[in-house]
Amino acid sequence: MQTNFSLAQLADPHMATSEKILRTCVHCGFCTATCPTYLELGDELDSPRGRIYMIKDMLEGGKPASEEVVRHVDRCLSCLSCMTTCPSGVHYMHLVDHARAYIEDTYKRPWHDRAMRSLLAAVLPYPRRFRLALVGARLGRLALPALRAIPGLQRLVAMLSLAPASSPRRSKARAPAVFAPAEFAPGAQRAGRVALLTGCAQPVLNPDINDATIRLLTRLGVEVILPKGERCCGALVHHMGNEKSALDFARANVDAWTREVEGDGLDAVVITASGCGTTIKDYGFMLREDAAYADKAAKVSALAKDITEYLSTLHLPAPAEKPGLTVAYHSACSMQHGQQIREEPKALLKRAGFTVKDVPEGHICCGSAGTYNILQPQLAERLKARKVRNIESTAPDLIATGNIGCMTQIGTGTSLPIVHTVELLDWMYGGNRPDALSSIQR
Numbered sequence: 001m002q003t004n005f006s007l008a009q010l011a012d013p014h015m016a017t018s019e020k021i022l023r024t025c026v027h028c029g030f031c032t033a034t035c036p037t038y039l040e041l042g043d044e045l046d047s048p049r050g051r052i053y054m055i056k057d058m059l060e061g062g063k064p065a066s067e068e069v070v071r072h073v074d075r076c077l078s079c080l081s082c083m084t085t086c087p088s089g090v091h092y093m094h095l096v097d098h099a100r101a102y103i104e105d106t107y108k109r110p111w112h113d114r115a116m117r118s119l120l121a122a123v124l125p126y127p128r129r130f131r132l133a134l135v136g137a138r139l140g141r142l143a144l145p146a147l148r149a150i151p152g153l154q155r156l157v158a159m160l161s162l163a164p165a166s167s168p169r170r171s172k173a174r175a176p177a178v179f180a181p182a183e184f185a186p187g188a189q190r191a192g193r194v195a196l197l198t199g200c201a202q203p204v205l206n207p208d209i210n211d212a213t214i215r216l217l218t219r220l221g222v223e224v225i226l227p228k229g230e231r232c233c234g235a236l237v238h239h240m241g242n243e244k245s246a247l248d249f250a251r252a253n254v255d256a257w258t259r260e261v262e263g264d265g266l267d268a269v270v271i272t273a274s275g276c277g278t279t280i281k282d283y284g285f286m287l288r289e290d291a292a293y294a295d296k297a298a299k300v301s302a303l304a305k306d307i308t309e310y311l312s313t314l315h316l317p318a319p320a321e322k323p324g325l326t327v328a329y330h331s332a333c334s335m336q337h338g339q340q341i342r343e344e345p346k347a348l349l350k351r352a353g354f355t356v357k358d359v360p361e362g363h364i365c366c367g368s369a370g371t372y373n374i375l376q377p378q379l380a381e382r383l384k385a386r387k388v389r390n391i392e393s394t395a396p397d398l399i400a401t402g403n404i405g406c407m408t409q410i411g412t413g414t415s416l417p418i419v420h421t422v423e424l425l426d427w428m429y430g431g432n433r434p435d436a437l438s439s440i441q442r
């Protein structure tokens with residue numbers, strides 16, 4: 001694609017990066033075939049190619065974002081399905097991230113939109129605040145039938161509907177902590193030493209995921225560290241265009257993990273939410289202009305591994321028993337498109353004895369996408385219904401996935417149990433049967 005940025009514009013490194021990305025697009029439109037919003041709405045402006053044109057026009061013209069551009073960029077899930085499809089290697093993620101930050105700088109959203117976004121940014125990345133908010137949300141759920149009847153409250157209704165009906169217990173995995181390998185005799189070799197990202201919303205919504213990860217890794221001879229100073233990965237605010245907050249979170253994590261790297265060393269930073277994994281693997285890019293952090297951030301990004309990527313490097317013993325269960329594996333967009341991890345989770349589940357079913361239209365987003373299911377509730381509901389239909393068509397006993405956002409989103413649309421992949425692996429390799437499977441009589 002031809003571009004016409006001025007030299008003055010290209011002096012801005014963010015603009016220069018976006019210009020390079022824009023030039024790689026050859027307008028072929030292959031990406032439209034796999035874009036969930038284009039498939040649902042049929043509007044070119046809600047396709048990757050349409051958005052790329054609009055972003056180019058906005059950035060090149062140096063003009064403030066228009067209401068139209070904001071509407072169509074806001075509808076983008078950042079699912080990155082278009083990146084998997086694109087034959088020209090257009091880095092849509094970096095382009096839309098820049099566009100979102102540009103929108104936040106140049107566009108004044110209506111007050112209710114600003115208020116909702118500020119609320120989400122002030123609560124979700126902070127586990128204590130989020131836990132407290134869930135208590136309030138549970139009370140709010142009592143009013144859901146009445147709220148549903150009031151026009152204009154779809155976002156509030158979506159937020160309350162996604163809150164769990166009961167209080168999850170608190171996880172034992174709270175930083176700072178060190179979990180020694182179970183079989184680690186003095187003088188013996190440990191299998192590895194990893195930092196586990198505790199996360200922000202995930203341990204509040206489902207503490208079993210981190211607990212199962214620590215049990216499984218320590219049983220396999222890996223020392224697990226929850227370093228002091230670790231925070232939210234920054235993905236939630238990053239996707240809302242709040243670049244400053246996202247970079248503050250990223251720097252805090254880079255500091256926390258670098259201290260461990262420079263101390264006793266780390267083999268990996270293990271992540272159990274693929275949405276966080278995509279962002280942490282991008283820290284090197286996000287902090288490339290920060291002389292004090294660029295190198296450290298690149299090293300942290302290189303260490304970042306999804307739990308299934310890391311487990312694939314370890315020797316897993318043969319499971320003691322066969323579960324006799326069929327799992328529909330839902331590959332989160334941040335897993336398959338953001339990190340290009342496709343086979344490892346399924347291979348691990350199969351090796352553990354599960355029958356694994358691929359989901360038809362598996363490349364299409366479930367509508368979760370960070371805060372998307374709250375900010376774009378109607379589209380998110382349509383995508384959830386489509387995803388649940390496809391999953392249920394495989395007649396599984398349960399659903400497994402690797403991202404808490406998808407678990408919450410899909411879990412509100414089906415009665416099938418839904419668990420994190422690592423919970424199933426922990427169970428098969430000597431841990432507890434996940435509580436979520438209590439309804440299955442096997």
Ligand code: SF4
Nearest residue numbers: 035076077079080082
């Ligand atoms: S990120 Fe997803 S929703 Fe956004 S343009 Fe690409 S395919 Fe479409």
Ligand code: SF4
Nearest residue numbers: 025026028029031086
């Ligand atoms: S598939 Fe790639 S090159 Fe073709 S229009 Fe989409 S982004 Fe551009």
